[in-house]
Amino acid sequence: MSQAPIPANEQERLAALRALELLDSPAEAMFDHITALAAQICDTPIALISLVDAQRQWFKSQVGLDAEQTARELAFCAHAVAADAPLEVDNALDDARFRDNPLVTSDPHIRFYAGMPLHDGRGLALGTLCVIDRQPRHLDSHQRAQLQHLAQLTGELFELRLQARRQAEQSAMHQAMLDNAGSAVLVLDPQGRVLRSNHEAQQLLGYSPAELEDKYLPQLLLEPGQYERLCTACSSGPQSTEGQLRARSGQHLPVRLNLSPIRAEGQPLQGYLLVANDLSQREEARLRLQRIAAQLPGMVYQYLLRADGSSCFPYASAGIRDVYGCTPEEVSEDAGPLHARLHPDDAPQVHAAIARSAANLSTWHQEYRVLHPLHGPLWVEGRAAPQRLPGGETLWHGFISDISERKRGEQLQNEFVSTVSHELRTPLTAIAGSLGLINGGALGAVPEQMQQMLEIAQSNSQRLRKLIDDLLDIDKLVAGKMRFDLQPLALRPLLEQALRSNQPYAEHHRVQLLLLPGIDCQVCADAQRLEQVLANLLANAAKFSAAGQSVELSAVPTDGWVRISVRDQGQGIAQDFKPRIFSKFAQADAGDTRRQGGTGLGLAISKEIIEHMGGRIGFDSVEGQGSTFWLDLPQVGVQP
Template sequence: MQPAPEPANEDDRLRALQTSGLLDSPAEERFDRLTRLAQRIFNVPIALISLVDRERQWFKSRQGLDICETSRSVSFCGHAILGRDLFEVADAHADPRFADNPLVTGEPGIRFYAGAPIHDHAGHALGTLCLLDQQPRRLTERERLCLRDLADCVADEFSTIDRHKLASVARQTTNSVIITDRNSRITWVNEGFTRMTGFSLHEARGQSPGQLLQGPKTSLATVGEMRKQLAQGLGFDVEVLNYRKDGHPVWVHITCNPLLDAHGALDGYMAIQSDIGKIKAVEQLKRELTVTISHELRTPLTSLTGALDLLDEGAVSQLNDSARRLIGIARKNSQRLRRLIDDVLDMEKLLAGQMRFELSPQPLLPLLERAIEAHQTYAVDRAVRLNRVDDCPDTVIVTDPNRFQQVMSNLLSNAVKHSPDQGLVTIHARISGPCVRIEVVDQGPGVDEAFRERLFQPFAQGNSSDPVNNNGTGLGLAITREMLEQMNGRIGLDCSPDQGACFWFELPRADSAMIQPDRMTVEK
């Protein structure tokens, strides 16, 4: 006798079996119906739904057999769960793996075995639907297909158990829970959904959540990201402004995950929505306070900066070297504070949707040349060379030319600032699908891996111990990301330790299907 080896994913498989709730559960007619059907269709004395546990196989449903379990070491099903195909033994007496098996030499006297493995939604083989006979035989191809179909029915019932467990948990949560089919049409919602939105299950069923809940101020960019993920069968995690049945807006955080059937195929989605209105209200209050303070600082700061400029240029009286040095320090810090205030106000305009974008087809080459020319003086002062590599010289992109220059200014100034003396900053433009990718590559120290997750967040700064490279506002990259998203673009970083940084961004080409004519001018 040859006991079956363990599957490669045995620990995960056993964990899935234990959490399924199937082991040692009471008999259920829906499973007994399927084993009776198998017994009759194939004209066999014994039909079983067998679950292969660590040391035993336990029968969830059985026809023609009195015992409810056997040792796993003598089980045929232990062999069947090793693959996805049907496992068949035409004559156990002639098979050296089973000829001396006690289930063959003794009761129930197995000569023929056929088992179709049953997998859960994650692909774990929990057990089999199997047929046993005391006579040798071989299934026809049609019979094999029929047994596979019946096993799939058992797997669907296992999946239904999972859905019932999901629904049971969802009923007890105060959050909103939505379950949809694979086409994103609502099949079930909990009471938390009704409390949050005002829509009942009867009103919501069959509709898409977007059609039901999105409104005039729902972010099109966020909607686009959700649709993109769903089109790929993936989930998402977003914050979005939805609308109740009475038209009242409500900020929600949505976590959506795909639901898979017994064969790992997409079967629908489950989304959990939580009300974050109070959090958003506090954030809005903080932003308003920041903007108010920034505006109040701007006027006296302008006067202060002007006075320092006059003093530094000797317009009032001659200053000794010590006084001139102090005035120079004060002037530089007042300019830095002015940049910080301007960045804070720009960031608030972006977040509040008050910054206007004039999107239009623009030749890429003049835009890049203008950006590089604007930074030549700064690069020369830092002994850094700027080099352009253009693989798409005739390309036309859709962008706001002024905002494009702001994006390039942030990336180029960062690259020059972080470059070593005699360093090189390369600006590389190339086609990337329906977009153009512009890369700004420096030869600096790169970006610490621990810092990369926060890189595009407001006020994020790297090594605070470096006085040369830490004199920014911490808002430049956050503003850059927001601007690019408003222009149907995106930004990212490719970086290896001690090999410099490659910041890249993409914008759609003018001939790309990504561009919608009615959104060429947008006030975001």
């Protein structure tokens, strides 16, 4: 066995790898999607995102392999990194570098390996996206090209992930502001000049925004030298003291001053955040501090919905300019200017969510688009806690933050999956059709020696086509392009049809499908999409049930909803897998799923479909005692 040479730029490469903050980080869905897709495209049982550290190779994502890391001297990937070039080994037993490698001679018994280097933004090779088989084989040109594309996307995702972490660090700075927020807020440069102020600061001191921005805090403080002493003390952290501010009117205002340095990690001082609480209203300021500090950074606000349906923002931080292009004053009496900047396609959902939150006093949480007058369309996320006031009005305390960068990253991922799926669909259809004709005898009798291989090829092509169909369904659902024809439906005939349609599949697994007795009722749903969801739930239940067991389908109306349940007697769902069960490509046991078949997309698609139809989906399961998957749909003619 020969070890891979150490690259000439090893120290620079290792520094770049650590700078990305990937090593020993938890699993992340976006990378698990890449390895799942690589394994499907290349038809291999194992796919890895491997990062080559100083003494080890560590797997950021793995399909079909339980190990989290191996020694570097054993790593095939180390050879690809050293050469900074693709590495493909058709049969490791024929390659002198690897034939006596423990990874070849023992578990996982590698025979075939293909790895594409993963590069950071500066072109440094950090690891590989690789696929592995326990049988000798060879990639075709299409598989090789797609693996190269996936490797390039993985490197781009490394950079996007790091950007997201940096944005989180920036948010931490904003959180420090909110942790110390009071009635009046001033952002200062290191010399104490006012850079920004909020509405309360302007009201408290009696200055306009423009007038305040010409002031220095030492001029506003009554006690000489107080600002300088606070700045010196801030070298050890935020400082708090009482003092007096001089208002424009000449009035001396008793305040509590909270001064916090603004400094990103490893960067020089950028300035200070000053929060001044008017001590004449100490209790009110304390409660506001608690409510605002409990929220995440962004545009901090209070939104008031009056009993007559009108609304306003009694308080809005200066961040409203960045999110909506409005000033706090423009919306302090009437929220109309802000509502006018909601994207027309999203405004109805935003207003409906506000109405639900007011009716139920439940937390308002929404992602939607804003038409900013300077920056164009922005994606924002808002969250707020409602409070019922004595006069029947509702007051929300919350925040809104710009998530456009996150949405662009999601769009990049979705567009990539959609493009790959569309490109594969046409040739795969032709391949599957040709194999079907051959196996069906259209070209004459198939020799016995070829029959099994052709049947395997046809089965795998159908399986890959199912994955692509699922990917396209997910793409349509995420993009809002899947059409739903919601109609009142008699439920009992639809359940009977679902049972008939899926009975052959269940019989193949020697499992019996049963429809339990129940009253007939109507639900509001799309018949075709509901059948798709039921087919997925029934197929999953049959697939993971033991021979001779039964699967029960039932429907029970309750409180304006109809709960449709699919109950099996299988092994149940592991506790650590439950939070991910409705995630894309989520599979509890990759090896078992490979034997049973499946793409890991069925439940994710089912969840999207049911929620698009105004319903809910969930499950109850105890490991070793089976599972019950259920979905709730609105019952026609009954108010929930």
